[in-house]
Amino acid sequence: GTGTNIRTWFEGAWHEGDAPVMRAGDHGMWLGSAVFDGARLAHGVVPDLDLHCARVNASARALMLEPTVDASDMVEIIREGLRAYAPGSAVYIRPMYWGQDTGYMAIVPDSASVGFAICLEEVPMPPEGASTTLTRTRFRRPVMEDAVVNAKAACLYPNNARMLAEARAKGFGNVLCADAIGNVAESATANAFMVKDGEVFTPAPNGTFLAGITRARHIANLRADGITVHETVLSFDDFHGADEVFLTGNMAKVTPVTAFDDTSYQIGPVTRRARELYWDWAASSPL
């Protein structure tokens, strides 16, 4: 990991440091059967931890790996692992499954030979007021027939990596990428929202991009606050015409966007409200 104070859950116990958990012969190592999820301890809470644990199990099943840890047990294991960190720590939480040695040369993983680990590491929250910029990318999200887009699978991320590398080479922080038919899907690391005339718009899930847990939480919070949220088809021109744009994901929760290629945005009232609503909700949600 990239953080500090790393702890690893592996084979039924917490270990200090980044434990060597994968073998050269593991299916996940050479044939890509690996899934993960990301949650976060920040401001003393772990928003939607139960949903992140349930999703990593669903991701494993999508790659034909039988999950070995109940989602509710996983929540308890993570709570225990987090007790080692000082109050106020910001910790990134990554549960992972992967196919282990199948014992023979097999493309299909052995559904019963499954590794599980959790990596905890201290990774600071981005500073208040941190924002990003977006550029359009020629790389697209695959559809179900191209890749296992119904899983948060490691093998999907090289595509996101080349999007991000290209964006950074052009001086932008992230991308807006298209789905297979050319409508806006998401960024390389988070879901995309735009605001127009006080109403919120975000791409409707269409099986090509990760409809995130943080995305769903923001939609619920905004609607409960009386703000209209449309999940719909959005073009890149729609984003160029927006009043505000923001990204949502477990890492930063909400990130204001100040530019999309040659279009600039102010950090506006709806983006600020989304952040406020998120942390108000999180503070009252059980760890």
Ligand code: PMP
């Ligand atoms: N899209 C992609 C490609 C991501 O990697 C993430 C981060 N997990 C998200 C969206 C946001 O999802 P979530 O809110 O569930 O973290």
